[in-house]
Amino acid sequence: MENLVIMKDQRAVTTSLNVADTFEKQHKHVIESIEKLLLEDGPNFRPMFAEGDEPDVYGRPRKVYFMNRDGFSFLVMGFTGAKAREFKLQYMSAFNAMENHIKQQMDMSNLSPELQLMANLVNNMAKQELAQKQLETKIDNISDIVSLNTTDWRKDANALINRVVKVAGGTPEAHKDTRSAIFKEVDRRAGV
Incomplete structure (x- = not known):
């Protein structure tokens, strides 16, 4: 939670x-x-x-x-x-x-305009850095999916699933839920 x-x-x-x-x-x-x-x-x-x-x-x-x-x-x-x-x-x-x-949190309205500007700049930089890290993670995950080799796809797919499970908590329940979600999505895409 x-x-x-x-x-x-x-x-x-x-x-x-x-x-x-x-x-x-x-x-x-x-x-x-x-x-x-x-x-x-x-x-x-x-x-x-x-x-x-x-x-x-x-x-x-x-x-x-x-x-x-x-x-x-x-x-x-x-x-x-x-x-x-x-x-x-x-x-x-x-x-x-x-x-x-x-x-x-401190009331920013009491600060001078210069300090308010500086505080806003720092907050915006922090938000951009967080967004950049999230994008980098997404790009890494997409790269992993795209680079699956057709000969070793089972091993690579399992390694990728294990990484998703680890992010989801690494519990046996997370592993079961992740695999279940994957199979449901595959069935949905296949029209089953």
Whole structure:
């Protein structure tokens, strides 16, 4: 449950992916639940959700929803069971910690214009460096996929799957989930 609450556009949010993973639901079902809320009462729910995309394991964009605390609350209000209760408590704790962190940050409006400019430059440089590292990782992963040799493809494919599993936590469950996701995608592409 790391990175349960993230910063997006200077707001504390979580994602539909986090909700799906934590509640052990298919992401498409979480998306359907969000879109049902938006369809039923868009004017009230639209400010709570923001549509976006994040790369899947292959680096392709996939639809996700970012949601604030209110959006999360409405979405998971109907979820029940011990896992739902545990997640809700951890989610509230993470939101409270993030809000405290935001409150403790220095108010930039009291700084001179020169220092405000310098602080913004440093923040932008940090964001660019992070984005560059993410792109480098994606490029490395894509290069690994593209460079699969046709004679050693099984060995190379297994090594690549093991790297994905390692990033996903390295647990036997992550290994099982990764292989299952790969086979589902292969079946989907094959029209099975």
